[in-house]
Amino acid sequence: MAATDTIPTARAASTRKRAADYLLTRHRFHFAEALPWLIAIAVFFIFPTRMTFGSQVLVMIMFALSLDLILGYAGIVTLGHAAFFGVGAYTVGLAAARLEWTEPISGLFAAAIAAGLVGFITGWFLLRYRGLTLLMLTLATAILLQETGNLRSDISGGYDGLPGLTFKPLLGLFDYDLYGHTYYLYALAVLAIVFYLVRRIVYSPFGQALTGIRENVRRMHAIGSPVHWRLVTVYTISAAIAGVAGALFTQTNAYVTLTVFDFDNSAKVMVMLILGGTGRLYGAFIGATVYMVLEDYFSKLSPTFWQFGIGLMLVLAVLFAPRGILGVFENIGKYFAERKRT
Amino acid sequence: MTAALRVEGLNRTFGALPVTRDVNLTLDRGARRALIGPNGAGKTTLVNLITGALKPHSGRVALNGEDITALSQANRARRGLARTFQINQLFRGLTVLENLCMTIGERDGHCNNLWRSAGAKPEVIDEALGHLESLRLTDDALKLVRELPYGRQRLVEIAIALAQKPRVLLLDEPAAGVPSSETHLILDVVATLDPDIAVLIIEHDMDVVFRFAREITVLVQGAVFTQGTPEEIMNNEQVRAVYLGEESHPGARRGKHHG
Numbered sequence: 001m002a003a004t005d006t007i008p009t010a011r012a013a014s015t016r017k018r019a020a021d022y023l024l025t026r027h028r029f030h031f032a033e034a035l036p037w038l039i040a041i042a043v044f045f046i047f048p049t050r051m052t053f054g055s056q057v058l059v060m061i062m063f064a065l066s067l068d069l070i071l072g073y074a075g076i077v078t079l080g081h082a083a084f085f086g087v088g089a090y091t092v093g094l095a096a097a098r099l100e101w102t103e104p105i106s107g108l109f110a111a112a113i114a115a116g117l118v119g120f121i122t123g124w125f126l127l128r129y130r131g132l133t134l135l136m137l138t139l140a141t142a143i144l145l146q147e148t149g150n151l152r153s154d155i156s157g158g159y160d161g162l163p164g165l166t167f168k169p170l171l172g173l174f175d176y177d178l179y180g181h182t183y184y185l186y187a188l189a190v191l192a193i194v195f196y197l198v199r200r201i202v203y204s205p206f207g208q209a210l211t212g213i214r215e216n217v218r219r220m221h222a223i224g225s226p227v228h229w230r231l232v233t234v235y236t237i238s239a240a241i242a243g244v245a246g247a248l249f250t251q252t253n254a255y256v257t258l259t260v261f262d263f264d265n266s267a268k269v270m271v272m273l274i275l276g277g278t279g280r281l282y283g284a285f286i287g288a289t290v291y292m293v294l295e296d297y298f299s300k301l302s303p304t305f306w307q308f309g310i311g312l313m314l315v316l317a318v319l320f321a322p323r324g325i326l327g328v329f330e331n332i333g334k335y336f337a338e339r340k341r342t
Numbered sequence: 343m344t345a346a347l348r349v350e351g352l353n354r355t356f357g358a359l360p361v362t363r364d365v366n367l368t369l370d371r372g373a374r375r376a377l378i379g380p381n382g383a384g385k386t387t388l389v390n391l392i393t394g395a396l397k398p399h400s401g402r403v404a405l406n407g408e409d410i411t412a413l414s415q416a417n418r419a420r421r422g423l424a425r426t427f428q429i430n431q432l433f434r435g436l437t438v439l440e441n442l443c444m445t446i447g448e449r450d451g452h453c454n455n456l457w458r459s460a461g462a463k464p465e466v467i468d469e470a471l472g473h474l475e476s477l478r479l480t481d482d483a484l485k486l487v488r489e490l491p492y493g494r495q496r497l498v499e500i501a502i503a504l505a506q507k508p509r510v511l512l513l514d515e516p517a518a519g520v521p522s523s524e525t526h527l528i529l530d531v532v533a534t535l536d537p538d539i540a541v542l543i544i545e546h547d548m549d550v551v552f553r554f555a556r557e558i559t560v561l562v563q564g565a566v567f568t569q570g571t572p573e574e575i576m577n578n579e580q581v582r583a584v585y586l587g588e589e590s591h592p593g594a595r596r597g598k599h600h601g
Binding site: 015016018019020022023024025026027200201203204205206207208209211212214215216218219220221222223224225226227230233 | 393395414415416417418419420424425427431432433434435436437439440443444445447448449452453454455456457458459460461462464467468471475480481483484502506
């Protein structure tokens with residue numbers, strides 16, 4: 001051993017450096033990450049008449065991003081994420097309709113707090129369970145909230161909803177316009193801020209612990225991780241973000257009905273995320289955009305049978321892209337990297 | 343001197359089946375104790391009771407003199423009680439390096455931080471790489487755990503436990519499932535553990551037990567059958583009858599058939 005020690009030591013040092021560099025640098029911004037934002041800005045100029053639809057896509061991206069935090073990173077499988085979207089949507093809706101509180105930005109904060117609170121309370125009880133039990137309990141939570149709204153339809157407006165809401169101009173300057181230009185840029189700015197927060201969390205030591213819980217919860221207990229507390233924390237954050245998405249939904253559409261709590265909404269956001277790719281941040285961007293654009297396209301093509309197109313797309317995705325669209329890109333990248341090497 | 347780990351009158355049943363019966367066990371600082379016994383003797387259950395993965399129906403567990411019976415598994419781990427699993431429990435989709443960095447992060451409370459990037463503390467990465475180097479895993483640092491052969495994964499299993507900087511370490515068959523050509527790697531690691539750590543090892547391979555252990559506890563049907571030095575155990579007629587078999591020298595029989 002002693003005679004050959006110097007060479008392995010030098011090699012070990014370089015391996016060490018490479019390994020350390022990987023962790024030290026991987027949270028840095030990559031230039032490719034500018035792409036979705038540039039596209040979003042380009043869309044603003046290319047499709048000036050489709051801005052309302054564009055805002056809806058941005059809202060769904062944010063909603064899917066909030067789900068990625070708990071599903072993609074912490075491995076919490078939920079079918080009730082619409083609960084928090086709905087709480088956020090109704091927070092600004094009720095505030096505007098019943099309390100004349102129509103300032104949009106403070107509305108977002110109120111929605112985040114309300115949804116986060118519901119996330120914290122339900123998470124505290126539900127996150128002791130996993131798998132199918134959790135799936136059913138989260139589903140039940142969303143239905144309970146929906147039915148509570150239905151019970152007091154005098155306040156919530158029931159399934160007729162709260163139509164014709166008006167909000168104050170943004171920052172007191174930019175008013176709502178017919179084509180939704182203002183709200184598109186507003187939604188984009190909020191999404192950028194939320195994305196930055198999520199990205200920080202994902203690359204933090206806390207985010208690392210979340211992936212640990214996803215990969216092996218048993219070992220996490222054994223290495224001393226306060227698993228339940230970590231899950232409740234991330235669930236609360238995710239709920240708050242979903243609440244902001246819901247609030248933006250109400251603000252951009254100027255109405256809200258109890259259908260925001262629908263199982264459909266919970267399932268749709270999960271499909272979007274899985275379609276794009278879980279645990280990758282940008283999966284939410286690709287998945288929500290592809291889903292929304294196809295849904296829009298198919299429903300124009302055939303107003304009666306458009307769901308067939310969506311179904312077909314999902315079957316194809318499950319067969320050929322089990323890790324989502326981003327997973328396909330990754331595989332292609334890997335393929336070319338290997339070809340280059342040989 | 344307070345014992346590193348003291349187990350008193352531990353009882354646990356699964357339904358009507360008593361799996362742990364009045365177990366008393368003491369590990370002094372730096373202890374090297376082997377826990378042996380036939381299949382189904384309740385060895386892993388005992389480890390689960392000590393670490394808090396299972397709750398005892400009666401009895402006490404004390405770590406460095408502190409009663410930890412009511413504490414959660416995670417709380418016990420943070421107080422310096424680490425274990426490895428008979429079947430690997432690893433973060434398979436993460437790199438080996440992350441497996442260790444996360445363990446260190448949880449140990450030192452870094453994982454409560456949601457804002458700072460995980461790579462921002464070079465000393466954590468440095469320590470993780472140090473653990474990997476001592477187990478000759480440096481070359482695998484950036485590989486995903488699931489891409490490693492089982493023998494290497496087994497080393498990661500131990501590396502995680504060591505990264506916890508434990509004062510008491512429970513090794514549940516560390517060499518189980520490892521091809522015999524590679525067991526020496528794991529046994530070398532076990533042999534060179536910090537002499538201050540109190541170690542309890544469950545092992546079927548009698549060669550390993552007699553080489554490593556300074557004390558042996560024999561568990562039969564959930565109860566401590568006897569304990570003593572390796573010589574005492576080797577010469578104990580009853581132990582031979584229930585466990586070691588008829589051979590004159592227990593080392594001659596590799597004990598693999600128990601596995």
